Amino acid sequence: MAEQVEVLNPADNSVIETLDYTSEDQINSMIDAASKAFDQWRKVDAHERSAKLQKWADLMMEHKEELARLITLEGGKTYQEALGEVDYAHGYVDWYAGEAKRIYGRTIPANTPDKDVVVRQYPVGVVGAITPWNFPAAMITRKMAPALAAGCTIVCKPAVQTPLTTIRLVELAHEAGIPKEAVQYIVASGKDAGRIFTTNQTIRKITFTGSTPVGKTLIEESGKMVKNITMELGGLAPLIVHKDADLDFAVDETIKNKFRNAGQTCICANRLYVHEDIHDEYVKKLTEKVHALKVGNGMDENVDIGPLINQKGVDKVLDHIKDAQQKGGELSRSLEEIQSLGGNFLQPVVITNMTQDMKPMREETFGPVIPIMKYSKIEEAVALANDTQFGLAAYYFTNDYRTGIYLNDELNYGVVGWNDGAPSAPHAPFGGVKESGYGREGGIEGIEPYLEKRYLSIGNLNTPE
Template identity: 60%
Template sequence: MAQSFNVTDPATGDVIQKVTYDSEEDIKQALKRGHEAFKEWSRVNAHERSRLLKKWSQKIQENKQDIAEVMTRENGKPLKESLGEVDYATSYIDWYAEEAKRVYGRTIPANTESKRIIVTKQPVGLVAAITPWNFPAAMMTRKAAPALAAGCTFVVKPAVETPLTTIRFIELAHESGIPEDVVQCVNQRGSVAGDIFTDSEYVRKITFTGSTPVGKSLIKNSADTVKHVTMELGGHAPLIVAEDANIDYAVRQAIATKFRNAGQTCVCANRLIVHESIVDEFSQKFASEVSKLKVGNGLEEGTDIGPIINKKGYDKIVEQVEDALDKGAEALVGNKYEVNDDKGSYFVYPTVLKNVDEGMSIMHEETFGPIAPIISYKQVEEAIEIANNTPFGLAAYFFTNDYRKGTFLSENLDYGIVGWNDGGPSAAHAPFGGMKESGLGREGGLEGIEPYLETKYLSIGGF
């Protein structure tokens, strides 16, 4: 008998839907079908692939409200954020629908009159993707859109916490005319599906968004068959506020980046590094605005902060806050919880911690929750040292109106994404990805389609 799992609402603990696990054999068959479908899909002309992607985007937009409500129920994020994520998800499809027609080759002048040298691009083959629970729509389309645009076939395993959004997206892809074997969804635990994907002779590329330890495991396991890999892994984003910054503006931007999806994002600000001359003023204004954020069910009007996804995430947040308080930090606002273990419902009120130092775990571990620790600095070099003191390098933010200081910060922060006076730099037309242990490769922009393409060099002689 097939095993199944419950998809629950993290705000209420209610079961939304029961989903059947795909067996190991089911997944292997899906990969085989995807491999076989590649032979036909890779020969579909780029303009036709573009047309189908545009139709998929349109279908998603036509069902935007229903999709957003499903996303909020399974993920917990406020409905306004879910609606925004649907738009963000389709922006990737729209972008790569155009990039499908921009995959160019080139002719290279030969070193002899008797030869011609031509470089072409072709799709890598079947792509297997593993996507996270925190952005179930956008993280899937950020991978599927360039893969399909390039001519690859695609199999995705969504997080077991949030499979319903992905399942609906795949259904709409099929309704749009994209063949069923070209884009597929399988449901299974990550460790099980990951091993099947990396072991498969059919899969030519693995793309993953999630934790660094899991990413490292996938990279190692992909080595035996020399698969292409794209990894968007953990982050620990610093947010630096210089003494000349517009404090009110920096406060608004810090709140936007820190508390989106209750702080459960890889690029949200995890460490606020504020110049000592303004740290008191910034902290007071920041805490005052944070205290106005409404905590509750994401389907309720006006909710800003939804639930934490599960007990594991909740426990990590509490441990970090208690560690900081025990070591001398002060909670300016928050440090309040609403918990119902019986229902599996965990709410963390947005919390601002002042007088934080580098001896606290929150300064070194990704929080994934609505906790904002504030540490002060004296010189800009010290701020950079604090910011770079991590194995991660995904996103960083800084606020200054001094172009010399801003240029210095941008050039010395070891991060793949940097926001200068900008708390929301992500966009489909820009390359997203990290340095150091935050990943390999880029998603979005011109760079985002390249990982799904092989370069072929043809030398023609005998002229």
């Protein structure tokens, strides 16, 4: 009997569905099938590929409520958030349906009259994709859509905690006319999928979203075969509130940014630096609104924050809170109140009197916690914000254009929001620097990792007789 995985609802730990793991032999067979499909799919006219992707995007909107329900049931986020994620995921498919028709080459003036120099772009080959559980629709579509638009075929490994959304998305892709072997899914552990993808010679590209330690392993193993790789890794996003910021606006944007998916996002603010002149007022306004947020089952109405993904996630967040408290951090509500709902639910908390050595300021918390540290000079805030090996996203609030431009120039991050707590968009490049990875997803840049450039020099172009 095949090994199985139970997909659980984080709200009550009930079993939603039981799936068979895909065996290694099955995965390798699927990769072989993807290779054969690649020979056909790469030759499909770009306009036809575009039309099929657009049909897929349309089907996603027709099944929007169904997809959102799956996202909430297996991932825990509120239904309203899940609807927003479907819109976001749809945006990637819609965008790359258009980009499929814009894979341009170029001609280069030759250095001799009897030559032409031409550069064209071709799909890289079979892609292996590995995605996390926190955005089961968005993370996979921003890999599948550009890969298919480029003419690649792709084998997708969603997180075992949230595979159902990917499964349904792949089914809709097939319904849209994209060949079954061109886009496939597997049910496997990240470790097994990573090992198979990195060692199978047929996989020519690996795209991964997840933790930095796992990403480093994939980079090392992929290097043995010089595979094309894109890595979107960990984050530790700073959020700076300068003394001239619009405080009410900054508070609202902070909450919108921080509590998406109960704080379980790689780009949500992990640590806040607030100017000493406005610190107390900002904290007061923020705490009042944070404590008014309703925590509960994501399928219930009027819920602002759903459960964390599992008990392991809860334990990590509590460890961060306790570490801060033991080192002098002041909690806006007691540990008992934070845990009062039980299960995978945590009440959100603001922690003040933070120092840079506390865990929430050094490690990705992935939970509904807002740690705040004072600063006096803008240079100090920049130094604190950049004091990390990560560089995915950063945010700041100021109404002074000089301060805004200075911060953008000095913060070493791939995605920056100036008076904007939600900068991500399908038409813009997303990705980090330093140990947050390399390569970009979204925008015109997002299709480039799935393409190889080929330089053709045509000689003997003398005037024919």
